[in-house]
Amino acid sequence: xxxxxxxPRVRVMQKLELEEPVxxxxxxxxxxxxxxxxxYLRGSLGADKVAEIDSTDFFAIPGIQVKDGLTVPLKVPxxxxxxxxxxxxGKDLLLFLGSAQPVTGRELALSNLVLQVAQLFGVHEIFTAxxxxxxxxxxxxxxxxxxxxxxxEASQLAGLGVLxxxxxxxxGLNGLLIGVAHxxxxxxxxxxxxxxxxxxxxxxxKASMAVLEVLSQMLSLSLxxxxxxxxxxxxxxxxxxFLATARSQxxxxxxxxxxxxxxxxxxxxxxxxxxxKSGGGAIN
Numbered sequence: 001x002x003x004x005x006x007x008p009r010v011r012v013m014q015k016l017e018l019e020e021p022v023x024x025x026x027x028x029x030x031x032x033x034x035x036x037x038x039x040y041l042r043g044s045l046g047a048d049k050v051a052e053i054d055s056t057d058f059f060a061i062p063g064i065q066v067k068d069g070l071t072v073p074l075k076v077p078x079x080x081x082x083x084x085x086x087x088x089x090g091k092d093l094l095l096f097l098g099s100a101q102p103v104t105g106r107e108l109a110l111s112n113l114v115l116q117v118a119q120l121f122g123v124h125e126i127f128t129a130x131x132x133x134x135x136x137x138x139x140x141x142x143x144x145x146x147x148x149x150x151x152x153e154a155s156q157l158a159g160l161g162v163l164x165x166x167x168x169x170x171x172g173l174n175g176l177l178i179g180v181a182h183x184x185x186x187x188x189x190x191x192x193x194x195x196x197x198x199x200x201x202x203x204x205x206k207a208s209m210a211v212l213e214v215l216s217q218m219l220s221l222s223l224x225x226x227x228x229x230x231x232x233x234x235x236x237x238x239x240x241x242f243l244a245t246a247r248s249q250x251x252x253x254x255x256x257x258x259x260x261x262x263x264x265x266x267x268x269x270x271x272x273x274x275x276x277k278s279g280g281g282a283i284n
Contacts, residue, residue: 009054010117016050016083018092022219023118023126025096027173029284031204033193034129034174035097037211042095044223047082050094051117055079058102058110079110081117090220094121101172111173111180118186125187127218129211130174132192133200134281138239140196142210145283147175148189149182157189160217165192171284191215192283199239200282206232 006012024041026034041047055077065072077100084093096118102110118126132145146162147170148154158164169175170190181188191214193207209228216223 012051014050018121021092021094021123023094023123026129027098027101030131030133030200031195033131033204033207037129037208038095042082045084047084047095050083051081053079058106060103107176111177126181128174128177128190130192132194132281132283133197134194136196138196142207143194144210144214145192149178150187153189
């Protein structure tokens, strides 16, 4: 662990000596794909909490919750680092989990602070995890898309079957951190698990698992992903049930409306007021 001036907002709990560690970071986004991937990694490896960043400057808490006449304890967002020493030949890991995205205008400051702590532990390479919402069926396999600030690493990822994003924008810290790392000479890539664009509000373990499979190959990790696979099957079954119910209700409604008098139908050349457009996938 390096000796360097430490920002007062950083608290180090354990001075764990890591050998050429790789930082893997995530914040909540669509389907909790990235966050759940890194959280699963933390739990599976038994990584120890080694540092945290005070949340005061980065989040807004506009009020309190009340239940049964009593205030509910505040849930302040956390920014925690967890370290893991690889017992094998692979690299050690520094995992970062931010429980919430920072308020607008504080993203860059938090990114710089995360990288400052990462460099304190000797990090020279980072990965972030996120989601790619696309027009796919929820039963389809999840592909992994990627971006990198390093041509060499982009080539490595492509060799593992990662589809390198040619253009677009990645919202939130999962994307911004890669750009800030580039400014500081740190190699970094963002891996995005593909998920249906109609289930972005539901966790997607299958997409998280796809991201972890790529990370396992890149970093020579041995992970048991069977619990994630089981969770993915459960979520898919829930979605199937919901869609079947919705379809049944829709058919029932159509049958009822068919027995009523015919109503006026908008002409084909009228403007579509829905405001929706087809196009590329959303990224977060």
